[in-house]
Amino acid sequence: MTTDAAHHRVWHTAHVYFGTSLIIGLTLNYYSALNFGIFSGSIILHMIGAPLLVIGSLIIISAKQALERHEQPSEPGSATTAIVDSGMFHYSRNPLYTGLAICYCGLAFAIDNLWLLILLPFTLVIVQVVLIAPEERYLEKKFANEYLAYKKRTRRWL
Numbered sequence: 001m002t003t004d005a006a007h008h009r010v011w012h013t014a015h016v017y018f019g020t021s022l023i024i025g026l027t028l029n030y031y032s033a034l035n036f037g038i039f040s041g042s043i044i045l046h047m048i049g050a051p052l053l054v055i056g057s058l059i060i061i062s063a064k065q066a067l068e069r070h071e072q073p074s075e076p077g078s079a080t081t082a083i084v085d086s087g088m089f090h091y092s093r094n095p096l097y098t099g100l101a102i103c104y105c106g107l108a109f110a111i112d113n114l115w116l117l118i119l120l121p122f123t124l125v126i127v128q129v130v131l132i133a134p135e136e137r138y139l140e141k142k143f144a145n146e147y148l149a150y151k152k153r154t155r156r157w158l
Contacts, residue, residue, distance in 0.1 A: 012076045012130065012131060013075070013076060013131075014096065014097050014100050014127060014131060015100075017126050017127050017130065017131070018100050018101075018104055018123060018127075021104070021116070021119045021120070021122070021123040022104070022107070022116065024115075024119060025108075025113055025115040025116040025118075025119050026113070026115075028115040029113045029115050034113070034114040034115050034118075035112045035113070035114055036109070036112055039112075040112050041112065045109045045110065046109075046110055048106075048109040049105075049106045049107065049108070049109030049110030049111075050106065050110060051106070052102050052103070052105050052106025052109065053103050053106035053107065053110065054106075055099075055102055055106075056098075056099045056100065056101070056102030056103030056104075056105075056106060057099065057103060058099075059088055059095050059098060059099030059102065060095070060096055060099035060100065060103070062087055062088045062095070063087065063088040063089065063095035063096050063099065064096070065087065066084055066086055066087030066088060066089055067084060069086075069087075070082055070084045070086075072084055074096060080138070080139065080142065083139070083143055083146055083147055083150050085150055085154065089154070090154065091154070091155070091158060092154065092155060092156070092157055092158050093150070093151065093154050093155065093156050094132060094156055094157060097127055097131070097132070097157075098157050098158055101120065101123075101124060101157075104116065104120060104123075105117065105120065108120075132156070136151070
């Protein structure tokens with residue numbers, strides 16, 4: 001692990017925060033089921049959830065491929081050596097988080113768990129504060145005007 005990185009702890013990943021939210025949502029649903037009302041048990045939920053899971057997964061795969069093409073890491077503790085602005089990074093500064101949030105929504109629909117959608121805004125705020133803000137400070141410090149220009153032309157999420 002290097003000191004030239006946005007995050008220095010291996011648990012500083014979106015998987016930890018989304019995973020924790022998922023566990024909380026599943027636990028809440030176990031003790032007090034909260035479903036999608038009249039749509040509960042309906043194929044409609046699967047028709048919403050499955051495409052969201054696929055779309056989110058494709059965004060993540062595409063973003064990982066763009067990072068690999070530019071030989072950039074996606075794990076914490078590794079130095080970033082270039083701004084990636086191609087592929088999904090052309091549309092979002094955080095396509096890995098975006099894809100994960102879309103998958104999370106898809107799962108909420110697919111398993112008929114409204115708790116997950118209620119927890120999502122809190123999860124996104126935590127991801128913003130704990131992961132995205134330090135990453136942006138790191139990139140601004142390291143790449144200065146190049147990153148500021150990228151920030152100006154590319155939205156954070158979509």
